Amino acid sequence: MKLTRRNVLGLSVGAAAFTIAGIQARPASAATEATQKSIMDFTGGAEPAAGKVSLTAPEIAENGNTVPVTVSVDSAMEGDDLVASIVVFADGNPNPAVATFHFSEMSGAALATTRIRLAKTQDVIAVAKMKDGSVFMDKKQVKVTIGGCGG
Amino acid sequence: MHTRRDFMQYALNAGFALGAAGLGANVTRALAQQKLTQDDLLNFDAKGQVTLLHFTDVHAQLKPVFFRPPDTNIGVGDYAGVPPHLVGEAFLDYFGIEKGGPLAYAHTMVDYVDLARSYGRLGGLDRTATLVKAIRAERGDDKVLFLDGGDTWQGSYTSLKTNGMDMVECMKLLKPDAMTGHWEFTFGEDRFLELVEAMGYPFLASNIFDAEWDEPAFEHTSYFERGGVKVAVIGQAMPYTPIANPRWMFPQWSFGIRPDVLQANVDAARGEGAEVVVLLSHNGFDVDRKLASVVSGLDVIVTGHTHDATPVALEVDGTLLMSSGSHGKFLGRIDLEVKDGKVSGFSSNLIPVFSDVIAPDPEMAAKIDEVRAPYEDECNRVIGRTDALLYRRGNFNGTWDDLICQGIMEERDTQIALSPGFRWGTTLLPGADITIDDLYTETSMSYPAVYRLEFTGAQLKEIMEDVCDNLFNKDPFLQQGGDMVRVGGFTYACTPEAGMGDRITDMRLTATGEPIEAGKSYTVGGWASVNEGVEGPAIYDLMEDYISRKEVVSLDPDAAAVKVIR
Numbered sequence: 001m002k003l004t005r006r007n008v009l010g011l012s013v014g015a016a017a018f019t020i021a022g023i024q025a026r027p028a029s030a031a032t033e034a035t036q037k038s039i040m041d042f043t044g045g046a047e048p049a050a051g052k053v054s055l056t057a058p059e060i061a062e063n064g065n066t067v068p069v070t071v072s073v074d075s076a077m078e079g080d081d082l083v084a085s086i087v088v089f090a091d092g093n094p095n096p097a098v099a100t101f102h103f104s105e106m107s108g109a110a111l112a113t114t115r116i117r118l119a120k121t122q123d124v125i126a127v128a129k130m131k132d133g134s135v136f137m138d139k140k141q142v143k144v145t146i147g148g149c150g151g
Numbered sequence: 152m153h154t155r156r157d158f159m160q161y162a163l164n165a166g167f168a169l170g171a172a173g174l175g176a177n178v179t180r181a182l183a184q185q186k187l188t189q190d191d192l193l194n195f196d197a198k199g200q201v202t203l204l205h206f207t208d209v210h211a212q213l214k215p216v217f218f219r220p221p222d223t224n225i226g227v228g229d230y231a232g233v234p235p236h237l238v239g240e241a242f243l244d245y246f247g248i249e250k251g252g253p254l255a256y257a258h259t260m261v262d263y264v265d266l267a268r269s270y271g272r273l274g275g276l277d278r279t280a281t282l283v284k285a286i287r288a289e290r291g292d293d294k295v296l297f298l299d300g301g302d303t304w305q306g307s308y309t310s311l312k313t314n315g316m317d318m319v320e321c322m323k324l325l326k327p328d329a330m331t332g333h334w335e336f337t338f339g340e341d342r343f344l345e346l347v348e349a350m351g352y353p354f355l356a357s358n359i360f361d362a363e364w365d366e367p368a369f370e371h372t373s374y375f376e377r378g379g380v381k382v383a384v385i386g387q388a389m390p391y392t393p394i395a396n397p398r399w400m401f402p403q404w405s406f407g408i409r410p411d412v413l414q415a416n417v418d419a420a421r422g423e424g425a426e427v428v429v430l431l432s433h434n435g436f437d438v439d440r441k442l443a444s445v446v447s448g449l450d451v452i453v454t455g456h457t458h459d460a461t462p463v464a465l466e467v468d469g470t471l472l473m474s475s476g477s478h479g480k481f482l483g484r485i486d487l488e489v490k491d492g493k494v495s496g497f498s499s500n501l502i503p504v505f506s507d508v509i510a511p512d513p514e515m516a517a518k519i520d521e522v523r524a525p526y527e528d529e530c531n532r533v534i535g536r537t538d539a540l541l542y543r544r545g546n547f548n549g550t551w552d553d554l555i556c557q558g559i560m561e562e563r564d565t566q567i568a569l570s571p572g573f574r575w576g577t578t579l580l581p582g583a584d585i586t587i588d589d590l591y592t593e594t595s596m597s598y599p600a601v602y603r604l605e606f607t608g609a610q611l612k613e614i615m616e617d618v619c620d621n622l623f624n625k626d627p628f629l630q631q632g633g634d635m636v637r638v639g640g641f642t643y644a645c646t647p648e649a650g651m652g653d654r655i656t657d658m659r660l661t662a663t664g665e666p667i668e669a670g671k672s673y674t675v676g677g678w679a680s681v682n683e684g685v686e687g688p689a690i691y692d693l694m695e696d697y698i699s700r701k702e703v704v705s706l707d708p709d710a711a712a713v714k715v716i717r
Contacts, residue, residue, distance in 0.1 A: 059629055060407075148571065
């Protein structure tokens with residue numbers, strides 16, 4: 001049997017337990033500050049460095065209700081070179097931490113894909129925490145547009 | 152009386168230059184012959200082992216057309232003032248084209264009406280067929296690749312009535328080697344797949360993925376042996392099709408630019424031994440210009456979508472970009488010389504398809520007659536006449552859309568009308584009859600309902616800003632390739648270089664000059680909404696009623712709705 005992504009999906013879901021955080025009502029005006037605070041809560045106050053993390057998201061969302069984002073971390077996933085967890089933040093969301101992924105050596109690769117809802121154009125930020133506590137991030141702006149009128 | 156041939160002869164005697172860069176050598180010959188001939192158009196500095204022919208964005212125009220090039224085509228940021236963002240005399244100066252000559256007519260709107268009456272229509276698939284056959288005969292079939300850039304099936308009365316089959320049947324005779332697309336998808340998933348099956352050559356798209364499983368939905372690369380050279384052609388469909396057009400018509404597919412995927416496919420093609428890698432693209436010129444700088448290993452991008460026509464291929468970071476216009480007006484040709492597995496030389500020319508000069512290919516002419524036969528009488532039915540020059544293309548309002556906006560406001564009784572910034576749609580000269588064919592070249596589409604809604608001033612401003620950012624964002628990867636939404640019933644000022652949210656100012660009702668207020672509601676009519684379940688009459692029916700009732704259309708040429716602030 002050919003091993004397709006459909007077959008593999010069941011495995012990878014088992015390997016990386018993930019949670020989508022519930023959306024809570026908070027003042028939208030505090031979004032950027034809220035994101036910063038939320039990142040600091042996750043990193044324990046450390047400023048994430050650039051590199052290692054690679055976030056893939058569309059330049060323009062085809063459907064803001066379900067925007068595919070993929071995060072991967074350059075890591076051997078064994079010994080000390082291990083990703084502990086990744087959090088995806090949507091900067092325009094009242095509760096910016098929208099998805100958390102936990103990893104172990106059993107995960108095989110630090111790779112996660114999910115879909116998030118974005119109401120308007122905003123930055124999506126992925127922060128990875130390594131086993132040794134070091135933190136890395138990547139950021140992409142995703143444009144959400146009304147659509148139509150194309151030639 | 153001056154005939155068209157007389158004028159050409161006069162223009163030639165007056166010392167007009169036929170060629171831009173690539174055609175310079177033809178001038179003497181053209182002058183010697185004293186008239187423009189099919190051979191002049193075909194004259195080319197043939198080179199190397201491979202000939203690429205590029206045909207794109209014909210928008211279902213089987214017959215020759217008038218198509219007025221834009222008077223406004225603004226580039227922003229790094230793309231300001233460089234091709235294709237040059238119009239009129241700036242375009243002529245840049246490419247060294249003589250004013251008043253055939254190339255000036257084909258590429259610019261300078262003296263458009265006079266030159267149109269002299270040089271006649273461009274295009275016609277039977278004329279293109281003649282050129283393609285002649286080039287294949289000259290070079291040998293084994294050296295020529297013919298590539299269709301898409302936006303082929305949509306845009307006419309007969310393409311709407313046959314659901315694109317008229318175009319598939321005619322294009323087949325040109326024996327394309329591959330195709331990509333955009334409006335093709337607006338026939339819906341099922342019909343799209345049926346037509347791809349019927350055409351018998353590959354539809355290539357590196358950037359379309361299954362929306363659920365994120366797996367490639369189409370073949371991305373085809374390999375060809377031409378002149379002893381292995382050529383890889385990779386397809387790239389319009390990246391924002393599900394945003395610019397109704398996603399619900401093809402929900403299975405997700406698009407995007409996906410430069411990483413493209414890079415991987417280019418690398419794979421090189422790995423397979425391809426000596427030449429060509430991107431058959433429907434990205435639009437600026438997207439491809441940027442793509443050429445972020446993806447390595449592409450020798451040629453034949454680019455479509457934005458309907459730009461450049462007289463020769465332009466070199467960007469070691470990649471050749473050929474942009475072959477629209478509506479059948481041009482056929483792009485690039486010859487490549489390949490040595491030691493690398494492109495070592497090239498020559499290029501965008502051949503203007505002067506329909507009065509090129510003999511129609513009998514086989515294609517017969518096929519066009521055949522596919523049009525059931526509709527010919529209806530196509531030629533006259534519904535009115537125009538006193539004004541009717542055209543669409545340009546960044547802001549064109550006169551066809553001024554007319555459509557008037558029609559919508561009157562027929563649907565609204566204060567405001569919006570008409571999408573499509574770049575397709577041909578031109579009618581003053582005094583011309585308006586036929587059903589003409590009306591459908593502006594309106595033929597599968598989601599034609601004209602809605603009537605109430606928008607607040609704030610919502611209107613938001614729509615305007617959103618569309619404007621899709622046109623003038625300084626990052627071409629965020630541009631969708633259409634023009635600005637056209638408006639009726641109000642005027643505004645636009646600052647293209649400003650940021651999102653700050654470009655649109657001074658919105659005022661035309662009738663009273665009152666500012667449009669954010670909190671106030673206005674009745675708005677518009678068409679081509681990407682939402683599902685839109686209710687209202689079809690735009691072509693509404694406009695047929697409107698034009699028939701008017702009998703003669705006249706427009707105030709100075710009633711510009713938009714003030715552009717540079």
